[in-house]
Amino acid sequence: MVIVWSVLVALVIMSIPTAIRLGPDMIGKKFVDSHEFQGEMEGFYYTLSTTVLNPIQFEEAREKIIVTDEEIEEHRMRYGNLSDQVMNIQEQYEGRITDAEASGNEQLKETLIKERDTKIADIELNFESDEHVEKKVLAGKVSALKQFLTENQQSARSAFPIAYHLTDVKTGEVFTQGDVEVPAIYKKTFGEVDDYFKANTVISESEYNHYSVSYYDDGYELTAADFANIQQPVRQFEGVIVVSEKALQGSYLKDHLASFNKKKYRNYTLWILSIGALYLLLTKVKFKKEWVTENRFVQSYNGLKIDVKVFIFMFSLLLTFEFIHRDATGAFFYNDYYSGAWPDQLFWLIVLAMSILFLAFQLVNSIERWKQAGVFERDFAESYVVNFLKSFQTMFLNRTLGVQMFILLIGFFLAGFGFAVVAIQPFLILAYLPAVFFLGLPVLYIFVKRSAYLNRIFSSTEKMANGTLHEEIKVKGKSPLAKHARHLNRLREGVQISISEQAKSERLKTELITNVSHDLRTPLTSIITYTDLLKSTHLTDEDRLKYVDIIDKKSARLKTLIEDLFEVSKMASGNLELHRQKVDLTQLLQQALAEHEEEISNSGLDFRVQLPESAIVANVDGQRWWRVLDNLIVNALKYSMSGTRVYLSLDRVGDRAQFVVKNISKYELSENSDELFERFKRADTSRHTDGSGLGLAIAQSIVEMHDGEMEIDIDGDLFKVTVEIPVE
Template sequence: MIKKWKSSLVLMCFIWTIFGIFTFWHVGYQYIGKSYFQSENFQHEIDNFTAELGPLVLNVPNAADFKDEIEITQSEIEDHRNYYGTLGQQIDNIKQQYGQRIQEAVDANAAELQIKLETERDNKIKDITANFENDEHVRKKIRAEKEALIDKYIKSVQAEAKSFGKNYDYWSYELTNIETGKIYRAGDVSESSAYKIKYSERNPLYAGNISNNLRDIFYSTEAYVDVDNFYETAEYMGVLTISKKAVQSLGVMQDYNRFHRNQYTFFFVWLTSIVTAIFAWRGRKVVLQTVTNMKEKEILTKVKFDFQVILVLITGFMYLFTSQIVFESIEYTYDYNYQYNYVRSILDSAFKIAVLFVIGSAFFVQLIWLYTRVDTLKKLEENMKSSYLWSLGDSMTDLFINRSIALHSLVMLAAAFFGGGSLVASMLRGGGFPVLVLAMCMFVGIPALVVFLSRMGYLNRIMKDTKNMAEGRLNRDVKVKGKSPLAGHAENLNHLREGVRTSMHEQAKSERLKTELITNVSHDLRTPLTSIITYTDLLKKPTITDEERQQYIQILDKKSERLKVLIEDLFEVSKMASGNIELHRSRVDLTQLIQQAVGEHKEDLTQSSLDLRMTMPHDPIYAYVDGQKWWRLIDNLIVNVLKYALEGTRVYVTLKRTADGDAEFTVKNVAKYEISEDAEELFERFKRADASRHTEGSGLGLAIAQSIVDLHGARMSIDVDGDLFKVIVRIPAV
């Protein structure tokens, strides 16, 4: 508890320090090392006093002198003449003004009024006609208007001079016109002064003859007096003073006391800010630790980063605004004392300071929480990526993945905003429903709405079909409508549906082949193993003859060799399938390699009653292959022929160079067993054309051959036409 109170006190000291800096930045230059007479307010007062002293006291203008300076230009005459239109327009206007009134007088038999109105009308028409016929007539009228303005200004100066003397009665002066030698005095400049200004011939007081406060009198819509023609300045030397006695007058005393009260108050604020700054600096660690461990922190950590930043900015703005209110409350408390009770004024300021502490505490606590949330670059990056603005940026980026959709979206939004904005603007103007807005709604807004609704309906249809696909119903195509991006998406979904169906088919096939693989492996391994176990048991019998024992041992040797071949083939195909095998490529003559590999099996082919027909090119065909592995490939294909080719048929072995520059090796034979339609399955491990598995072999020959081809980056395919079985291997030739 004590720790929390200490941290709260340190935080308030920090807030008060910041407030002291805030006030010093605002008004420090006004109160540090200055007296009231050096303040900005007093300097403004001097400027206003000296500016009005000339035209109201020292250089009071003379109406006759101003009138002598009046100038009337031809442009002014033309403007005055045509102010209400042409001659014909003005005459028609006068006739319309008096026509109805004269008619009413005639209807009422008021002959005297009728004559009076007609006379006024005729005189005005005569005057207007004279305006267009005689420039001097217009000039006299303009002069009379300008002289009236001058007279009005002179009267205003006389009235202003009286109030000027009362408002500035605490000023004393003794000024001498340098040119005329005339002396002007007010008050007693010999009294002890609180403030004094001296003017000399080298640094005189320049006093004009036109009051800035009364200049507007010369500006009229009908008559305009150019003040610059009248403006003159005179130079004065002498003294302007405010005596110490005069300072006690209400006009000076109020501002004087306000300045010194504010000066003392802000000095107190700044001195206490220095003290609280020291205390805040010493207790900063306690505040950071206490604020960091507050349970309320967990609430804000659950919100998005940018939302917390906005909260900090709002609280910061409120803190700044409250600081301004407290500052003004302190600075202008003196003014309020004349309207409110002094104690009430103090309580009001104290309440505002308390609010400042509350809002300031909320701001700095949130600021510390925000800092602890992003105190490392990694945390900052993580929080920014999880923010709303980042998500919005991603969404905008995603929008432009397909520019067509982005363009359509922007056009739709623009049409909606334009149509709605035009409609609202037309309603607010109160001018009905303009034809232009109606036309825009018909030709832009309504078509855009129809297209939008149509696209949304099509999108809903696509979403429904996508849901059906997700639920496993793949028998129905998504409807492709038009050439829009949505149609392209529908077409992609159809491709995806076909891919899923194919994948499901391949998965079912894979499961079936996996089951067959396990069955075949079990069968092929169990057969020799069973024979080994059986004949081993027979050898244990003491009653068998030596001849039988030798016969059993031969059988065991044969079955063991069979089991060894199975295991080695399985190990080798596994290594090849996993890619865990190293190739030693070299430039090999495929023609020679095939002739040697096939030549080793000529005797076996002859014993199997197979007629070998080889077709080899005259020139060598080279390829970069692993000679040992490629020999195994050829050997496996010939062994496959020996096992499954029909006796008494021909076997064709061909090597040629294709038009594409590949070396093509082909083995063709007539199968003794019926081959399934899916001949590619023969590449699977333990798969045989002999489904009853009566033939010798591991069922891995073609699987090993396929692995060798894959390792070399070559291609191998099987073609079955009835009982004709053909294997084709292609590899780039050198």
């Protein structure tokens, strides 16, 4: 019942933004009253004015175009000063002239020299004569005007039939199209002084600015001043404009009318349902706190820290308000794209209902729980914040180390704060620089020195944990870190290498046997089964061919598993040799994508690929690096949710190439991304998909052999792989 309550509340909430936003436009309104139809008519009025009733006359307009001194100077200096432009032309022709001379083609050489000298002479004349430049700019602007008029005429046709009969009030000139006496769904009459149809050449000053950007030819713009000069006087017309009922029979208006009615009646349905939901909430389905207190999830939820509860509550609250504030739910009821997407609307209704349900659950549970004496105090005492404060106190158990770390933290905070202040008030750098040299740098030196020693201790400890116990940690000075190093050395002496190595060996052997036996047994069993079936003398040729095809596929599957296993084994033993060469990573990625073009096309996935404009060259084994790209692309094809996007990008970041693959997984992923690098680990835990489970392990090994890094990030169902390697 609590779920029903939350759905009813969500339904009421979802109806609020649509009622506010769409009610005035839909309740009691027809299609011709809609913003969509009115927008179509406004567009028709504009094109009618500028192309039929009051168009720009090209011959008259071209005489009014002017060229300003600024435009002359801009054209002259567009490609740099005189010396830069001459040098650029010479460099363009130098190689071509040399090639023609080397090939013995004297005619081509002379033609290129003449062409070069002509261009250089034209450039020099640009810097000598304003009139020369003015003619070129004027010709370009005239060409741009012609382009504008051509495109304006091309856009004059209306998307649906419209009839009109208009008479110029001043000259009596009549413009007519179609029959204005037919039955109409829309009719606009112009006649009185304030209602005359006003036909402008260009609508407004904003149109000037629009055209000055949109209509140009080879860099020659028509400016706002040009359009102001060619603007003709406004003409006023009386008459009528009609859209006939037959226009609704055309696919354009017919489809838009159907879409409008669908949205209107769908929203009517939503509003009626929300009224019914509100009635039920006030009468039959009133909220009961027992829905929360007797819920089986209460015990699990109460096990969370109070900090986590507060965060979850605030997140749920923000999510709910976001739906209301941004019309996130209502958008699905008035957006054309979702005009028939009831499943999507239902999905967002469920999301909002769950958010409301969780808010109610948390609020009621907290109130009822904290009514008990001492519970709030205990929850607060066990919170992460309180534990952090206790840990902060424990930080000073070794007072020397605690004080040093605290001073370092304060020092870095003040340094960052001082930098921000100097960025706002630069004159304070006179006080900031001495503080940096006499306080900041010494503190930084101490921090780096201690951090380096701590990292060496960490490195040695890691080696000890991995079984390398013959290296003793060097003890320097009498600091707390030196004391810790002595303790670790004592611990090292008590560890037996043989036990550690034996445990590691047993673990690897068990893991290998478990995973390999499962993945090899399945295709092998199929091969044996269908081989036995082939021995039957009663098989038809069709069945025999089918069984042979199955055996062939299972054999290929078995071969792939064994090859991948040997590949991983060679990498693990260090017996794999790389043949490095300079490779264009951009081209290699393009080839890998082309190899899978058919699979990508049939996958139902939308691959979004972002490649750099220039080549990224790295010293890699091309065959092995192809394997990395292929494994990651195949991984995305296999495990991406159908209908989602897959993002692939390659870019240069500093001295490293970064390749990123992002997709939405169709399987639930563990938060521990390191598990996916394990051998035979799959997102498909049921192991029904093809593959050895070694793809990411092989890719990671190849990347590491190239001195690169490979990381996996998981955020819910978002799966992201980042690969970085050094480049030339």
